[in-house]
Amino acid sequence: MTFEQLITLEMIVEKGSFKAAAEALYKTQPSLSVAIKKLEEEFDVLLFNRDEYRPTLTDQGKTFYRWAQNCLRTFRELEVKGKELGKQAIEPRLNIVLDPLVQFESVQPVFEARSHLPSVTEFSFQTETLDGGMQFLIDGEADFAIAPKINEDERIESLPFAKIKMIPAVAKKLLKNESVDYNWLRNNRQIVVSKNGGKNFDPSKAPKGMFSDGPKCFVTDHTLKRNLVVNGFGWGRLATYEVQNELRKGTVIEIKHDSIVPITLNLHIMRSKLKPMGPVAKIIWEQLLKQCESLPSNTKKSKKKN
Known part of the structure; x- marks a missing residue:
C-alpha cells in the first residue's frame, strides 16, 4: 500500500x-x-x-x-x-481575511509590533462576509482569518475571538411615528448582505435572521449596508457598537418584534492546519492567540475553566 x-x-x-x-x-x-x-x-x-x-x-x-x-x-x-x-526563508507575503464586523483595534497591536516583524514581509488584508473567511483558509488562499466559524472542520485550528451582538435597526426618519408590526415589516425593505448581490437568490438558503417576507435590498458590503440603514433606505441588523452613537442620539432605533430578535455573531481566529507556517506566520499566530486570550470575554471564560 x-x-x-x-x-x-x-x-x-x-x-x-x-x-x-x-x-x-x-x-x-x-x-x-x-x-x-x-x-x-x-x-x-x-x-x-x-x-x-x-x-x-x-x-x-x-x-x-x-x-x-x-x-x-x-x-x-x-x-x-x-x-x-525545516529551514524556511522569511515569507514575502501573508494574507489575512477579516470579517467586516471585526474591530481592527482589537488586533492592531499584533501588526504594529515592528520589532517582532521583518519589514520585508508584505501584508494583505481583505474583508469577506459570511463563510468567506473560512473558505479562503480551506482553499489555501489565506494564512489567517478572523471570521465566523460556519461549521466544524478538522483542517481548521480555531479559538473563539469575539461575540458581536446584532440588533434589528431602523432610522427614525424611515420609521417616523409608526410602530413596527408585521405589516410594517412586509412593506419596508430589509438590507441584506449577500456575496453575489442577491443574484439567483435561493430563499431556502437565506442568511440567518433574514425576514422571510417583505422586499429586500441586497448588498455585497457591510459598510454600505450600515450607511443604507442609518440613512433610512431600509432596515437591517447592525452591530450595536457600530451604531451606538446613533442609538444614543435617537436617530437610529432598535426594532422590537418577536419575528426579528437580536442575534449573536461568533467570530473565531482561524488558520489551516494543512498550510505550513513560516517564521513570520508563527509570530503572528502566537500574537493573535495572546491578544485573543487578553480580551475581557475570553479572560472570564478561561478563569471559569480553572
Whole structure:
C-alpha cells in the first residue's frame, strides 16, 4: 500500500468517478484503475462496486476508506510539521481575511509590533462576509482569518475571538411615528448582505435572521449596508457598537418584534492546519492567540475553566 494509492482512492470517492479523479490528479484513467486494483489485490478486498454507472464503495470499502482518511490526515499534518521544522526563508507575503464586523483595534497591536516583524514581509488584508473567511483558509488562499466559524472542520485550528451582538435597526426618519408590526415589516425593505448581490437568490438558503417576507435590498458590503440603514433606505441588523452613537442620539432605533430578535455573531481566529507556517506566520499566530486570550470575554471564560 502506498500514499499515492490512498490519494487515488480519496479522489475517486470525492469526485464520484475514475475519469473525474484522473483529471483532478493529472493522470490517466487506466493508471488509476491499476492503482486501485493493486490495492484490492494486496488486501483481497473489493473496495468499489463497479456494477453501477458510477463507482460506489462496498461495505468493506467504506470501512477501509474511513481508515484511509485518518492515515491521509496524519500524513498531511506530519508533512506540514516537517516543512515548519525545516529551514524556511522569511515569507514575502501573508494574507489575512477579516470579517467586516471585526474591530481592527482589537488586533492592531499584533501588526504594529515592528520589532517582532521583518519589514520585508508584505501584508494583505481583505474583508469577506459570511463563510468567506473560512473558505479562503480551506482553499489555501489565506494564512489567517478572523471570521465566523460556519461549521466544524478538522483542517481548521480555531479559538473563539469575539461575540458581536446584532440588533434589528431602523432610522427614525424611515420609521417616523409608526410602530413596527408585521405589516410594517412586509412593506419596508430589509438590507441584506449577500456575496453575489442577491443574484439567483435561493430563499431556502437565506442568511440567518433574514425576514422571510417583505422586499429586500441586497448588498455585497457591510459598510454600505450600515450607511443604507442609518440613512433610512431600509432596515437591517447592525452591530450595536457600530451604531451606538446613533442609538444614543435617537436617530437610529432598535426594532422590537418577536419575528426579528437580536442575534449573536461568533467570530473565531482561524488558520489551516494543512498550510505550513513560516517564521513570520508563527509570530503572528502566537500574537493573535495572546491578544485573543487578553480580551475581557475570553479572560472570564478561561478563569471559569480553572
